[in-house]
């Protein structure tokens with residue numbers, strides 16, 4: 645085997661992809677980031693290879709695959725805003741399904757038959773059982789979830805027909821930032837709870853909205869399973885090794901198995917930042933299930949993976965380090 649296998653990181657200039665690029669390099673792989681920079685940031689791929697282009701552009705991807713001969717493609721490039729997907733489903737079907745099919749077909753043409761796919765808890769829809777195991781019914785309630793589940797189906801068919809083996813990782817809530825403070829989340833616009841709360845603490849926003857306080861949860865606010873971005877990447881690394889050892893196509897949940905409520909997130913951020921973080925109550929956000937918590941026992945057992953950052957305070961501390969860096973850069 646090639647002593648330094650190449651791994652294509654589609655979406656490598658984005659939030660999770662940029663952490664993955666760095667982790668791959670630190671673990672003896674040669675990462676090649678591919679990103680159209682629609683939402684990614686060139687400076688998130690410091691010191692690593694970045695090819696700028698669209699994963700759905702077959703001529704472009706053919707040249708990337710020809711020139712790099714990767715062992716595997718990890719696919720983080722997607723549109724991922726649930727609300728936007730409801731208003732503009734075409735964008736989600738095109739960016740998340742059509743572009744991925746083009747990518748898979750180009751991979752087949754170049755003999756690349758290992759694929760790791762960023763899937764989502766949104767494939768389950770409203771859970772009928774919590775924590776949610778992988779064999780829970782998949783009935784997405786928005787186009788984002790539909791588009792991701794459609795790719796999972798396509799992946800099963802591509803394995804049967806073409807021997808392209810894949811692992812789909814259904815993330816719960818990606819959170820946190822690199823512990824050294826040099827990589828993190830930069831979405832424009834930002835819609836995620838933890839970065840928004842921290843933008844209040846750093847003075848970029850006046851208050852945080854709590855979307856619903858009467859949900860059927862212990863404190864009335866929504867419960868989510870926040871998983872550190874480094875733990876997500878570690879699971880990808882384990883999945884890569886599993887595929888390299890011949891594992892068949894499958895799916896795994898990635899979460900800690902612990903739920904944190906919106907109130908708990910805001911309280912933890914108050915403790916970490918020392919800022920009062922004013923909160924206002926707003927109506928529930930359409931399509932937000934009250935509880936999304938993973939049963940990640942399969943990933944633990946079969947990938948030999950366990951999250952290292954279980955503590956919500958640590959996840960928020962890392963995100964806070966990053967937020968202060970972004971704020972300082974803006975002020976400079």
Ligand SMILES: O=c1ccn([C@@H]2O[C@H](COP(=O)(O)OP(=O)(O)O[C@H]3O[C@H](CO)[C@H](O)[C@H](O)[C@H]3O)[C@@H](O)[C@H]2O)c(=O)[nH]1
Pocket residue numbers: 724725726764765766816817818835836837838840852853854855856866867868906929932
């Ligand atoms: O200003 C805010 C923002 C969020 N929330 C609440 O905080 C929780 C977390 O919201 P996020 O927007 O941070 O995350 P989501 O659970 O909505 O989204 C996650 O799950 C989605 C699928 O369900 C997609 O996969 C998405 O990319 C991923 O971040 C939710 O209960 C939401 O209602 C607030 O109360 N106020």
